[in-house]
Amino acid sequence: MFEIVKAGGWVMAPIIGASILALAIILERFWSLRRARIMPGGLLDTVVEELRRGDLAADRIQAIAAGSPLGRILAVGLANRRQPHELIKERIEETGRQVVHELERFLNTLGTIATISPLMGLLGTVFGMIQVFGVITSVGVGNPHILAGGIAKALITTAAGLLVAIPAHIFYRYFRGYVDALTVEMEDQSIQLVDSLRTLSTTTATVRKSRTGT
Template sequence: MQAGGILMLPIMACSVIALAIVIERFWTLRRTEVVPPGLVAASLERVQQDRLDEQYLSSLRQGSPLGRILAAGLVNRRSSREVMKESIEEVGRQVAHRLERFLNTLGTIAAITPLLGLLGTVVGMIEVFAVITSVGVGSPGELAGGISVALITTAAGLSVAIPTLIFHRYFRGRVDELVLEMEQQAIMLIEVIKGERLEDPEVSGDS
């Protein structure tokens, strides 16, 4: 920190924030929490037994992102297929937005930390030229200080940016995968309720 100069402070702050987001996203985007297995099958069973009530729908909404989407469709199960699908899509967009929470921040950190490192490089080189101007090139110890600032901040910025970018891309892909899976299960719910297909126990129970 001392050798890298003042610009090490924002770089280290970015690294702490990025680490906190990565841990939080790993916990939040667990498949069993986002797309609980057997949820579609349980909902269809209640529909067939005419046991859907507001208490169940409320617990379904609060239980998981997939539950929020299914509850939106179940509330409108007696409406037309189009109305049921539109209600699911509307809630689905909100759920997808929540799953992407903090990912823009993670992407921003991945973008700005190399720039902070580059700024440290520029500051270090300015110090080097200032030393050259005042004492000439005959003092390696004086020159080494500015060069050290330049190299340390650049390395620190890249060390934060590279893993942050990797996790950002990973979580983007994971969100897309989970959204696609929720969309498939919601479509199956619509089609089974509307009598357009038979329930697939393998998909509804094990996904």
């Protein structure tokens, strides 16, 4: 393996570095984007039930916000539940954009690796071919070992660049789609929370009006 890397020349160093970085990003994203961490099961139902019971004190809202990205979005709505509903939606949307930005962390880097790895391999190919033609110019085609070395460098760097780029692109597209799916689900649960706040507000106002009328 070391001989193959050595034959590829100095271009192999950034390609290997890109592969290590891509692997680190993929493992980190798999760990950070676990559904149980992003959207704990039953969180919305628990929050709505506590909201109806009036058990949502400030410290409880802070705990919800700290528990998960979805909790952070829901907590904004809860903290502003006495504000007009349009304002609640604006606050939720602002926080949602921040949360999605955090979920997409490192994905641009992974996409960049998928794009530039073949280019680095192509660069190695160019240098390899330059070496081949340099040898041909100097000594002709009578030394096949030197010619083979230049051709090997070209093939090795091209293959290495593709071996890094293909899985990097696959996982980049996978994580993009996964984050998009999580975003849609969090938006849906946010809408349900806003509807619950509106329903609760309407019910409370009706009860108060009824009591005042009697």
